[in-house]
Structure formats: C-alpha cells, structure tokens
Amino acid sequence: MAEVAVYGAWASPLSKRVEIVLKLKGVKYEVIEEDMSNPSVWLQNYSPILKTVPVLIHEGDPVVAPNVILEYIDETWTGNPIFPQNPKDRAKARFWIKFIDEKCVPAVMLACWGREMVQQMATQEAYNCLKALEDELRGKKFFGGNNVGAVDIAAIFLALWLGVIEEINGVKLLMHDQFPLLSRWVNDILSCSIIQETLPPRDQLITYLRTHNPNSFPSGT
C-alpha cells in the first residue's frame, strides 16, 4: 500500500471530499475502491465502528469520519491550508461543515426522496438551509473567501449530487432566482480544475443513483 491511501467510493460525496483535499495539497495517494453496499473485510478492520467510506490510511494508521479526516489532512500537510488560520474563522468553518452535514444534506435528501407526508416539511427545511448558506456566501466568491476552503469542499454535495437527485426526482430546490449566489457558487466550484478532475462524471452518477438507494450512502455524521 502507498504511504497514503483512501478507502473510498466513486459515487460518494464524502469520499470525494477527502480526495479533493489531498489533491489540493498535492499529496499522492492510492484509492481502494469500495462497494458501499458491501464493505470489504479490510475496510471493516480499519473502521470497525462506522464500517463505511471514507477511511484515510496514513503510514498504516486509519483515520475515520470525513470531517475528522479533513482536519487531519490539513494539520499533517500544512501547505495550501483549507481551514482558516484564525481561530474564530476556523470555528465558523467547523460550524458550517456541521450544518451542511447534519441539517442541510439530510433535509435535501428527504425533500427529494422522502415519503409524501414528510416531503413538504422537508422541502421547507431544505429551503431554510439553502437560504442560510446563500446568506453566508454574501460578499464572497467561495465560502472560504477568494479560494476554495473546507466549507466549499464539504458543500460539494450541493454542487453535483443535489442537481443529480433533483433531476432524477423531478424536484427543483436550488433555483437560480431564489439562490443566485449559491447557483453562481456551483458554477465557480465546478470550474476549478482539481475539482472537475476528481468528481465523478454527471451522467454516470445519474445512472448509478437511478438504481441505487441513496440512503445507503454513508452519512456525514
């Protein structure tokens, strides 16, 4: 195994989060592709509690949980930091990452995929979450400021996966006239070459998600 390896899955936004950060920092790594519905013995050994991707292996030691991995990478390879240096801004970034993973993404998933009786409430919750992120983007190109930061990387779900599940379900949440800043952010982040080359092709993701239960995705929490 290489010095740095990622147990990941090509369709997982959480896996891709880790790969994007490694690429931004110029860290060479090997991907060990996992089937999310059937985790390998190796993955289960390295991550006995979560049993899910992503897992980062660095010099033989496993680091688990996507956001723990992000902070570990930023602290270990200190070039091109993705977290702000200032403690207050770092705290804000951590807050927004937690918000995206624990409030925004679940609300969006329920709004698109939930049963009818929960969908209406979930849709309202999803709009509230997107509005909060829209407000946070005010005056900035990226959540990280002029450059892509940890919050942008955490929000990558919204840049690609959201559009895909909207299309599959015939739902539109991220509407341009309601969320102009977030819509512009989606274009800007997808234009970054490192992000483009790391994310899965959209049509491949559409085909995959049409036939695979998205609730089998590992959650961010």
Place this chain on the structure above:
Amino acid sequence: MAEELKLFRTWSSPYSLRVVHALKIKGLEYETIFEDLSSKSASLLQYNPVNKKVPVLVHNGKAICESLVILEYIDETWKQCPLLPRDPYEKAKARFWAKFGDEKLSSSIWNVLISQGKEQEEAIAAAVQNLKLIEEQLQEKKFFGGEKIGYLDIAFGWTANLISILEEIIDLKLVDEEKLPLLSAWMQNFSDDPVIKQCWPPRDKLVVKFQAMRESNLKTVLSQ
C-alpha cells in the same frame, strides 16, 4: 483591555456544561446568560440565527456555536492547560470519539430512558456495548486526556452525571463496576475533580426533568 466573554446556556444542558468545564479549566472569567428555550432571548437569536440553540460563546462580540466547536475554539485561543493532544493523529482519534459520544452513544442512552420492558432490555444491551467501546479508549489512563482532564473527558462528561440519574429513574444499573471497571473509575475521578464538582446542575432538578421526559415519551408511544 478586559476581554468580553459571555456564555449563553441553560441550567441543564450537558452541551452547555462542556463549555463551562472548559472555561473553568482554563481559568477564564466569563458572564453567564441563562436562557429559557421556550422563550429564547433576542440576543440568543441574534448570535445563533441558524440553529437558535445553546450553548453560544460570545468572545469580544463574535459568536461561536456548537459545543465541540466551542471547545476547540477555547483551546486554540487560550493556550494554558491544553485540552486537545498536539499530535494530529491523537487529535483525530479524540475528535472521532467525541462524535461517537454525541451520535451513537447519546442516542443509545436516550433509547434506554424512553423505553420499557423488552425494548428497554435491548436498548440497555446496545448502550452497554457503546460504553464498552468508550472504556477501551481509556486503556490504563486516569482520564481520556492522560493524567489531566482533556477534550475527550469534557466531551464525555455528560455520562458521568446523567447516567447515574438515568439509573436512578429506571432503577437499573448501566455502568456496572464489575463489567465496566475503568469507566466507573473514570466517572468517579471526573466527578471528584474540584473544577468539575462545582459545576454540576442540581441533581434533584435533573431527576425530575428526565423523569418527566421518560413519562412523556412513554405516553406518546402508548398512544400510537
């Protein structure tokens, strides 16, 4: 110039208590604002408009929200009595276990509180399994942080207080000294620490509160 440090909290919130523990361990002076969550103050809503929850720490006018985020902020801003390990790998382990405590462990403990009969037996088995996993992290140390209380001790601190309250309410032992000796010892050591001891909310009030939560949740299940 004196620093402005304010903590918005409730009397019973274990998440707020984490911040109290961290501030006291670091020897920091701060003002406490107690919130009534059924009638949140305009200040709280202004400082935490997104989640509208406690705890919120306000430092020189800037708000920091989410208890574990606040712990890291405190540790990065005031360097005395460090709470988190310096080594990135050890830090990653501490952060992972804190998350585990907040997600898997706390929901399994909650399930014990709000269930009865066979369902409760199963909930207890699951909770004890999670507590065993936590205990393994202690190894032979006095605290998760080593010789002194650290980030993970503070993150797990709620167990040292609320589990015995739960045991009193359901009249069953969850943390058995024989089955979980290291965790039992840790709970005692943590609770006996002079800084921690002075911060616990009134026990009798907590018993009443959690008893009421149990009853209302059991009633909801019965009426379904």
